[in-house]
Amino acid sequence: MDMNVFAPRHMDIGSGASSRIVAMLARLGVTRPLIVTDPIMVSLGLIDRIIEPLDQAGIGYHVFSETVPEPVDTIIETGIRFAAGLDIDGIIAFGGGSPIDTAKAINILRGAGQGVPIRDFKVPYVADHAALPLIAIPTTAGTGSEATRFTVITDTATDEKMLIAGLGALPVAAIVDFELSMSVPPRTTADTGIDAFTHALEAFVSRRANLVSDGYARIALRLIGPHLRTVYREPDNRAAREAMMLGATMAGLAFSNASVALVHGMSRPIGAHFHVPHGMSNAMLLPAVTRYSLNAALPRYAEAARLAGFAPESDADQLAGARLLEQLDSINHDLGVPNPHAFGIGRDSWDERLPVMAAQALASGSPANNPRVPDTAAILDIYAQIHR
Ligand SMILES: [Fe+2]
Numbered sequence: 397m398d399m400n401v402f403a404p405r406h407m408d409i410g411s412g413a414s415s416r417i418v419a420m421l422a423r424l425g426v427t428r429p430l431i432v433t434d435p436i437m438v439s440l441g442l443i444d445r446i447i448e449p450l451d452q453a454g455i456g457y458h459v460f461s462e463t464v465p466e467p468v469d470t471i472i473e474t475g476i477r478f479a480a481g482l483d484i485d486g487i488i489a490f491g492g493g494s495p496i497d498t499a500k501a502i503n504i505l506r507g508a509g510q511g512v513p514i515r516d517f518k519v520p521y522v523a524d525h526a527a528l529p530l531i532a533i534p535t536t537a538g539t540g541s542e543a544t545r546f547t548v549i550t551d552t553a554t555d556e557k558m559l560i561a562g563l564g565a566l567p568v569a570a571i572v573d574f575e576l577s578m579s580v581p582p583r584t585t586a587d588t589g590i591d592a593f594t595h596a597l598e599a600f601v602s603r604r605a606n607l608v609s610d611g612y613a614r615i616a617l618r619l620i621g622p623h624l625r626t627v628y629r630e631p632d633n634r635a636a637r638e639a640m641m642l643g644a645t646m647a648g649l650a651f652s653n654a655s656v657a658l659v660h661g662m663s664r665p666i667g668a669h670f671h672v673p674h675g676m677s678n679a680m681l682l683p684a685v686t687r688y689s690l691n692a693a694l695p696r697y698a699e700a701a702r703l704a705g706f707a708p709e710s711d712a713d714q715l716a717g718a719r720l721l722e723q724l725d726s727i728n729h730d731l732g733v734p735n736p737h738a739f740g741i742g743r744d745s746w747d748e749r750l751p752v753m754a755a756q757a758l759a760s761g762s763p764a765n766n767p768r769v770p771d772t773a774a775i776l777d778i779y780a781q782i783h784r
Contacts, residue, residue, distance in 0.1 A: 399606045402545050402652050404532075406569040409642065413573040414533055417446045417488070418453045420569055424529050426486030428456055430479055432499035433490040434463045442535060442576060443490060458482050463491070463498040466557075466667055466674065468550045469514050475502040487530045489567070492588065493539025493674070496532045496567075500547040503530050504564040515551050515558060519761055523562030532567040535576040536588040537627075537640035539674070540595055540648020542570035550668050555752075557664035559760050566652070574641035578632070586628045586731040587675030592644035593620045593704075594678045597686075598657040599650035600700050601693045602765045609654035612646045614703055619643030621704025628731050654765075659685045661762030662775060665753035670741050679733040683724040684781050685766075688774070690717050693767035736783045746783050750776055 406423065408416055421429065429450075437443045438461045450457055460478045464471055475498060489499030505514055507527035517523045532542035541547070545566040550557050580588070596616035599609050620643035626636040659681045666677040690697050698716035701707040706723040707716035727733075736746060754775040757763060763770055770778070 397606060399608060401608050402563070402566055403649055404543060404567050404570050407543070407572060407645070408569075409572040409645070411573065411575055411638070413571045414445045414576060415449055417533075417571065418449050418455065420531060420571060421455065421486065424486065424531070424569060426529055426531075428484050429486045429488045430482060430484040431457055431459045431488045431490055432463060432475065432495055432502065433459065433461050434492075434495050435461050437461070437491050437495070437535065440579070442579070445576065446488065446490060446533065458484065463495040465494050466550060466671070467494050467498040467501065468552050470552055471498060472501045472505060472514050472549060476505055479506060484528065486528050489530060489532045490535070492534065492536040492584070493541045496534065496539070496541040497547040497549065499530060499532070500526070500541070500565045500567075501549050501560065503527050504547070504560065507564065514549055514560070517560045518558035519561050521560075523560050523564040525562075526564035529568040531569045531571065533571045533573070533576070534641070534644070536580055536584060536644075537574070537577050537637070538588050538592055538644030538648075540592060540644050540651065542567055542572065543645050543648035544652035546652065548664065548674075555668045556756055557668040559664070559762070570645070572641060572645050574634075574638040577637050577641055578634070580631075582628055582631060583732075585631065586733070587673045587679065588644070589620070589624045589627060589640055589675070590679040590682065590727070590731065590733070591675030592616070592640065592647045593624060594659050594682055595647035595651040595656060596620060596643070597700055598659055599647065599654040601689065601696045601767050602654040602657050603767065604765050605654040609650045612650035612653065616643045616647035616650055617700055617703035619646065621706060624727060625730050656762050656765065658689065658763045658766035658770060661757040661760050661766075662753075662778065664760060665756045666736070668756070669749045669753060670736070670739070672736075672739060676733060679728055679731070680735060680782050681778070683721060683728065684778050686724055687721055688770070688778060689766055689768045690721065696767070741783070743783060746779075750779050753779065
């Protein structure tokens with residue numbers, strides 16, 4: 397079997413790992429980092445977990461904290477201008493998926509020279525080059541962006557969430573410290589947790605799955621399945637937070653090596669057109685897309701259900717697959733996931749955008765990785781089904 401395997405060079409994983417930022421920088425030879433984060437990390441003081449060790453070590457740094465949720469091209473350009481005159485030799489991306497994706501895009505664009513728009517790098521372009529070593533430190537569990545060769549940036553001119561893929565987007569190193577996720581609010585915990593579960597499941601059923609991505613996906617499903625509801629209900633449950641954080645990183649490794657599929661392909665346009673958080677738009681789609689895809693990869697979906705603890709080992713595939721569908725509906729209920737209607741999206745504006753959304757979903761390439769490959773009509777049908 398031929399495989400291309402992608403992973404960060406080093407991952408420091410564990411409770412309090414973020415306090416070891418200085419050792420990580422030394423190992424990579426970074427002495428003048430730019431920290432890319434969001435305003436909440438600064439106002440909550442979470443950023444102090446890495447700034448204090450840097451201060452104590454006498455390491456100078458700059459902080460760009462203007463990143464926004466679901467990052468847009470204009471913020472990437474702001475970041476490029478911020479960094480333009482700085483003498484920096486590395487980037488620390490600190491926060492949820494949005495600051496990490498923003499840092500990746502800044503790093504890719506900075507390596508490309510002046511005046512090149514970020515849309516020039518979207519798939520099928522292969523973004524293998526970036527300017528500086530990037531260390532990702534996630535605070536949510538999570539997008540898995542710390543371990544992937546992808547970044548997703550919205551083109552504000554076209555309302556398109558662009559997928560940018562390549563080694564330039566793959567962090568050189570990651571620090572995975574679940575302590576940083578302990579104070580994440582329930583809604584974000586739910587949305588990012590379902591995103592991580594979706595990564596694991598889509599990587600496991602992807603047409604591009606391989607032995608290595610399967611290994612990561614199996615670990616991720618085992619870690620995430622039993623803890624997804626727990627972290628939402630019991631935010632202080634350290635064991636559950638730890639399992640979810642590691643599970644999210646493993647899921648990131650899984651989909652970085654197998655790609656995501658139809659859920660993500662259809663989810664990005666919902667996020668871009670209606671400003672639904674990424675994990676929540678995945679959750680809106682996950683039951684319907686899984687129902688559509690189930691019989692095209694029944695043994696895989698059934699194994700995923702058993703790994704996640706949704707079905708006993710003794711269940712035959714058909715029954716385990718049915719239990720998976722039941723559980724996906726019930727997880728959405730338990731985690732308070734709204735459908736598009738309940739989110740406040742009117743049926744008329746939904747229907748009006750559907751042709752563009754379907755075209756953007758197909759153009760992203762992700763639907764082609766799905767076990768059952770949809771045409772435009774199938775995608776339109778699923779979009780129509782979920783707006784109830
Ligand atoms: Fe995702």
